[in-house]
Each structure stands twice: as C-alpha cells, then as structure tokens.
Amino acid sequence: MVSALTSEPVPRPHGGLRRVLVTLCVTETTSWGVLYYAFPVLGVRISADTGWSLTRLTAAFSLGLVVSAVLGIGVGRWLDRHGPRWLMTFGSVLAVLATVGVALAPTFAWFVTAWAVAGVAMSAVLYPPAFAALTRWFGEARVRALTVLTLAAGLASTIFAPLTAGLAARLDWRTTYLVLAVLLAVVTVPAHVWGLRLPWPARPAHRPATASSRVPHAPRQVLRSRAFRTLVVSFGLATLTSYVVVVNLVPLLGERGIGASTAAVVLSVGGVGQVIGRLGYAPLARRLGVRARTLVVLATVALSTGLLGVLTWLPALVAVAVLAGMVRGIVTLLQATAVTDRWGAHHYGTLSGVLAAPLTFTTAVAPFLGAALAVALGSYAAMLAVMAAVGLGAAALSLGSLPGSRPAGTLER
Numbered sequence: 001m002v003s004a005l006t007s008e009p010v011p012r013p014h015g016g017l018r019r020v021l022v023t024l025c026v027t028e029t030t031s032w033g034v035l036y037y038a039f040p041v042l043g044v045r046i047s048a049d050t051g052w053s054l055t056r057l058t059a060a061f062s063l064g065l066v067v068s069a070v071l072g073i074g075v076g077r078w079l080d081r082h083g084p085r086w087l088m089t090f091g092s093v094l095a096v097l098a099t100v101g102v103a104l105a106p107t108f109a110w111f112v113t114a115w116a117v118a119g120v121a122m123s124a125v126l127y128p129p130a131f132a133a134l135t136r137w138f139g140e141a142r143v144r145a146l147t148v149l150t151l152a153a154g155l156a157s158t159i160f161a162p163l164t165a166g167l168a169a170r171l172d173w174r175t176t177y178l179v180l181a182v183l184l185a186v187v188t189v190p191a192h193v194w195g196l197r198l199p200w201p202a203r204p205a206h207r208p209a210t211a212s213s214r215v216p217h218a219p220r221q222v223l224r225s226r227a228f229r230t231l232v233v234s235f236g237l238a239t240l241t242s243y244v245v246v247v248n249l250v251p252l253l254g255e256r257g258i259g260a261s262t263a264a265v266v267l268s269v270g271g272v273g274q275v276i277g278r279l280g281y282a283p284l285a286r287r288l289g290v291r292a293r294t295l296v297v298l299a300t301v302a303l304s305t306g307l308l309g310v311l312t313w314l315p316a317l318v319a320v321a322v323l324a325g326m327v328r329g330i331v332t333l334l335q336a337t338a339v340t341d342r343w344g345a346h347h348y349g350t351l352s353g354v355l356a357a358p359l360t361f362t363t364a365v366a367p368f369l370g371a372a373l374a375v376a377l378g379s380y381a382a383m384l385a386v387m388a389a390v391g392l393g394a395a396a397l398s399l400g401s402l403p404g405s406r407p408a409g410t411l412e413r
Contacts, residue, residue: 006013006199007017008088016198016377017137017145017198019195019198020133020134020137020195020196020198021134021145021149022195023191023192023194023196023211024130024133024134024149024189024195024196025148025149025152025153025194026086026126026152026164026191027072027092027125027130027186027187027188027191027195028125028126028130028149028152028153028156029153029156029159029191030125030127030156030183030184030187030188030404031092031093031095031122031126031184031188032126032153032156032157032160033156033157033159033160033163033180034095034099034160034180034181034183034184035064035095035099035118035121035125035126035184036121036126036156037156037157037160037161037164037267038160038164038176038180038250039061039247040161040178040246040247040250040267040367041161041164041165041168041250041264041267042164042168042173042176042177042251043057043058043061043247044250044251044260045168045172045173046173049172049173050108052108052111054251054371055368055371055372055375056108057111057373058247058367058368058371059368060108060111060115061115061247061367062113062364062365062366062367062368063112063115063116063119063364064098064115064116064117064118064119064122064364065122065360065361065363065364065365066119066121066357066360066361066364066365067116067119067120067122067123068119068120068122068123068126068360068364069123069356069357069358069360069361069363069364070357070361071123072123072353072356072357072360073120073353073354073357074353075087075123075124075128075129075353076128076129076132076349076350076351076352076353077349077350077353079127079129079132079133079349080132080347080348080350080351082200083133083136083196083200084129084130084132084133084196085192085193085196085197087124087129087190088124088125088129088130088133088192088196089192089193089196090124091120091121091122091124091125091129092121092124092125092184092185092188092189092192093116093124093185094116094121094124094191095121095122095125095184095188096118096181096184096185096189098114098115098117098118098120098121099118099177099178099180099181099184099334100177100178100181101113101114101118102114102118102177103173103174103175103176103177103178103181104174108188122360125188125361127150127336127356128331128353128356128360128392129151130149131146131149131336131352132349132352132353133196134146134149135336135345135348135352136200136201136345136348136349137198137201137236137404139345141244142337142340142345142348143282143285143333143337144282146280146333146336146337147278147279147282147333149277150274150329150332150336151275151278151279153199153372154271154274154275154277154278154325154329154332155271155272155274155275156269156271157246157268157270157271157274157325158268158269158270158271158272158275159268159271161264161265161267161268161271162264162265164176164180164264165261165264167179167180168248169261178262181216188217199252209323219347219350219351222343222347222351222403223351223354224381224394225403226400227402227403228351228355228403229341229399230397230398230400230401231338231342231355231398231401232355232358232359232402233394233397234294234298234394234397234398234401235331235334235335235338235355235359235392235394235398235401236358236359236361236362236394237362237390237391237393237394237397238298238301238331238333238391238394238395238398239335239359239362239363239366240362240363240365240366240387240390241301241302241305241387241388241390241391241394242301242305242324242327242328242331242366242391243328243362243363243366243367244305244366244367244369244370244383244384245304245305245308245324245384246267246270246328246366246367246385247366247367247370248370248371248374248380248383249263249266249267249308250263250267250369251374251380252263252308252380252381252384253266253317255379255380255381256312258314262314266314266317266318266321267321269318269321269322269325270321270322270324270325270328271325272322272325273321273322273323273324273325273326273327273328273329274325274326274328274332275329275331276322276325276326276329277325277326277327277328277329278330278332278333280326280330281329281330281333284296284297284330285337290341290342290402291398291399291401291402293334293403294334294398295395295398295399297327297330297331297334298331298394298395298398299391299392299395300323300327300330301324301327301328301391301394301395302388302389302390302391302392302394302395303388303391304320304323304324304327304365305324305384305387305388305391306384306385306388306391307320307323308320308321308324308384309380309381309382309383309384309385309388310385320335333394335355335356335359336352338352338355339351339352339355342402342403343402343403368382373386373387
C-alpha cells in the first residue's frame with residue numbers, strides 16, 4: 001500500500017476486486033432483506049400477536065433507521081481513513097444480535113431497544129459503507145461496480161418478502177426472525193471477514209467534477225454550499241416520497257380488499273423493478289446530464305406514487321409497483337453518484353456520509369409518517385396523493401443542486 005500522500009491508488013488484482021464485489025452483492029442483499037424488508041411483511045402479525053399497534057411497531061422500526069442516520073456521518077469519516085472490512089464485520093455481528101433481540105422481545109420497550117441496536121448495525125452494513133468501499137477500490141470503474149451491487153441488492157425484497165411470508169405461514173413471527181438471524185450470521189459475518197481483505201488505497205487526487213472554477217472541494221466548503229444543501233433537501237423529499245410506498249404498500253392494498261399474501265407478492269415485484277431500473281441507469285447517464293436526469297428521475301418518483309394512490313385494478317397496481325421499484329432503483333444509483341458527479345471522489349466517504357444521514361432519516365420516518373398521514377387523511381390513497389405533490393417539489397428543487405453555474409437555458413452535464 002502506498003503513502004497516504006500518493007495521489008493514485010495502488011493497482012489491485014482483478015480477482016481481488018471481483019471478490020469484493022461478489023461479497024458485497026451477497027451481504028447487501030441479505031442485510032437489506034433481513035433488517036429492512038422482513039418487517040413490512042411481519043408487522044401485521046406482530047401487532048396481532050402482541051397487541052402493540054402497527055403505528056407503534058412502525059415507530060420502533062423507524063427509530064432504528066434514525067439511529068443509522070445519526071451514526072452515518074461518523075461511519076463515513078471512519079471509512080475514509082480505515083476501510084470497510086472490520087467495520088462491516090462488526091456491523092454484521094451486531095445485526096445478528098439485534099435481530100435475535102427483536103425476536104425475543106418480551107415487552108415493547110425491549111422491542112424498541114432491539115431496533116435501536118439494529119440501527120447501529122445498519123449504519124455499518126447497508127448501502128453507504130458499501131458504496132464508499134466500491135467508490136475507493138474501483139476508482140474510475142465505480143459506476144459499473146455500483147450498478148452491479150445495486151442490481152443484486154435490488155432483489156432483496158423479491159427474495160426476502162416471499163421468503164419471510166413463507167416462513168411466517170409455517171412459524172410464528174418470533175421463530176421467523178430467529179431463522180432470519182441465523183441466515184444473517186451464516187452469510188454476512190464470514191463473508192465480510194474473508195471478502196473485504198484488500199488493502200485500503202490512498203485517497204484519489206482532487207479532480208474537479210465540473211468545469212466551474214467556483215466549485216468548492218474542501219469538505220466544509222461543500223457542506224456549507226447552497227448546492228449541497230439543495231441536494232440534501234431535494235433528495236430527502238424524494239426519498240421520503242419513494243419509501244412511504246415500500247412499507248405502506250401492504251396496508252394500501254389491504255384497504256382495497258387485497259389479501260396479505262398477494263400484497264407481499266406485489267411488494268416483491270418492486271424488487272424486480274429495481275433491477276430493471278438499475279440496468280437502465282448507465283444508458284440514462286450517457287444520454288442526460290446530471291441536472292436533466294435528476295429532474296426526470298425525481299419527477300417519475302412523484303408520478304408512480306400518485307398512480308398507486310388512484311389505481312384500484314390489481315394488474316395496473318402491479319405494473320405501477322414495478323415502475324415504482326424501477327425508479328427507486330435508479331434513485332439509489334443517482335444518490336450513490338451524486339457526490340462524485342458534483343465534487344469528485346477525494347472526500348467521498350465524508351460527504352456521502354453527511355448526505356446519507358438525512359436521507360436515511362427520511363427513509364426512517366417515511367413508514368411512520370405515511371401511516372400517520374393515512375389515519376389523518378382517512379385513507380392510504382389520500383396519503384399517497386399528498387406525497388406525490390411532495391415528490392414534485394423535490395424534482396423542482398433538484399434544478400438547483402449543482403455547484404457552479406452554466407449559461408442560462410442549458411442543462412449541466
């Protein structure tokens with residue numbers, strides 16, 4: 001490994017990079033499946049068994065995501081310096097313990113505490129640290145690596161929603177979570193120890209992402225810039241709009257007389273949509289500049305959310321669920337490349353950690369906010385109409401999320 005002052009990363013064997021990529025594809029899919037997608041399937045069963053309201057359960061789940069958001073900034077800084085291997089290994093062990101804690105919770109306070117611990121684990125094992133790892137290790141080939149990772153992990157809901165529903169049909173929810181904890185332990189802990197053992201390369205040299213000489217590169221300057229603040233707000237509102245759908249899709253369909261098993265299948269097809277969307281990201285990036293593609297993608301988030309609120313025919317709902325999954329998949333890559341598209345990769349871990357924190361927070365509050373809005377407005381359909389309007393606002397704000405300036409009437413590439 002070279003000195004930290006060296007501007008270029010050390011060349012690495014392709015076999016080692018392939019091992020890293022395969023490892024993260026497997027562990028991200030499993031971690032998302034157990035820590036995130038199992039809960040929407042099991043929430044109603046947990047409420048029926050314990051008497052704890054679904055709103056309270058969703059608040060506990062959201063707390064875990066809030067904890068993850070708060071810790072994400074520190075995780076990003078740590079990754080910039082030390083790399084992901086032991087951090088993600090520790091996170092995997094903690095994720096297993098937290099999942100067991102959820103399964104065995106005798107009281108609601110225990111349940112809440114277990115989800116808070118799960119949030120610590122999420123900050124170390126979900127997308128942000130994996131994105132930072134691939135961005136540093138793969139360098140100029142990072143978009144390809146990020147696309148492959150998100151293609152694989154996009155199947156998390158497709159795999160784990162039906163898997164969790166199948167387990168829950170034969171076992172109670174507690175045993176189902178224990179089985180998932182064993183799966184998490186067997187897959188992710190050894191994989192992170194073995195698969196992420198490449199040396200951590202030096203930071204890449206500063207390479208401006210845009211032609212404007214007014215673009216700041218020191219982290220503090222970037223974080224204080226209007227472009228970064230606008231990016232955070234725009235992506236935060238879009239994330240809120242998108243993830244309101246994920247956890248609230250099952251009760252939305254239940255409101256329309258669609259059974260839980262069928263609703264779980266509809267939720268799972270969103271994962272197929274994510275894969276399709278991510279396959280289309282590279283062609284989209286080649287055809288549209290940063291500003292144009294951000295606007296188009298976020299506007300489509302709003303459109304798909306609004307359509308789910310007004311459609312009632314099951315085949316149409318399935319089609320729009322696929323569309324919502326597609327655009328959610330593209331948003332993941334849009335967010336993963338937002339920092340490098342605008343400010344380069346030198347401080348990627350730090351800047352992406354700060355960006356990810358509010359986005360994770362909005363992901364966290366989306367389930368609770370969606371459920372609360374549905375109660376206040378009288379239906380999940382009305383709630384989705386409101387969130388579609390929020391999504392349109394996010395799309396409009398995204399026009400101001402690029403640093404520097406361009407001649408009026410042009411789109412920044």
